[in-house]
Amino acid sequence: MNSALVVIDVQESFRKLPDWEFVSQPDIVSQVDRLVAAARAQDDLVIWVLHSRPGAGTVFDPARGHVRLMDGLEPLGDEPLITKSAHNAFTTTNLHQTLTARGVRRLTVCGIRTEQCCETTARIACDLGFDVVFVTDATATTPIPHRDAPQDLPFSQLVSDPRTLGVVDVVARTEYALAGRFAAIRTVGELAGA
Template structure:
């Protein structure tokens, strides 16, 4: 039994239905995630699939919308745990910790959407729970972040457009978002890694702390 797990967070159709998907930092995230998944399966590591759900919200994360499903090209294999969360991190509203404990997992690699939101919060909590964490940044994706005043001016944040983001000089670019996440996590909560480093074994050799 391997002591490692790959956690795939929220790579779901919900995000593609938002107008700001055109601004996504990594449109090829499915390809990058699949590379990690294939590597994990070949190594005998656990792969855990996570979807974000907001029942009754009426939005793109409401299961009734039909969009709370994996993006095309992703396919869990039989026996791979699939969980749905309603919190930003993948632990608080799920049995993820129990699943990892049952499989003897002590090291986790994290990928998915969004870099600074559900992926980062999961990495932080995993570290606090005692797991060694590899944060595979180039297998995550995010959007530019609007200034709070722009966000508060909208009736429905899901309707935020790429044009509104680009027109506001206060918008935080994806490059800045990713850089800040890596600065915050490195040396504290996670080892920052690339897909190529994971596949080459460099992360395993160096340890994920």
């Protein structure tokens, strides 16, 4: 086994956020499930990552009960489930050691948020010497408000602000930033078949 699928932050926490209704990939679970099935069929390692902020009182605080995989996703007994507290899946975890110990050299990255935790993990993985595949249609994100947008506006109003970066633009920017530099961009169909 020299390949691994890293599933990042596909957790119930995100469904509790006010921006989830504007998510780019509402069927993220089915897309990830297709990649997981393909990885398992090829005997690739599947690693599950959750984002946690203990004591924060937010939906990322494990005490609130939302720091768990979204319904429909289930690790097998030997698949690592790791918890991170940084944007990328390496800095606050033993992911690098786990991959190295198992001889993994190629990572396929999917999950939530396209431009944040997923992209950051892909960049660091490349810097660590891994060959990286980034599966954009198995990632999800939400619109990004402009830096000067009022913090107290409901997200539904922020979305209508013409300065807000829409999900199509967020995904495209990530693909431009990663392709040919940090990762190969692929689709679920290319990796898992029709």
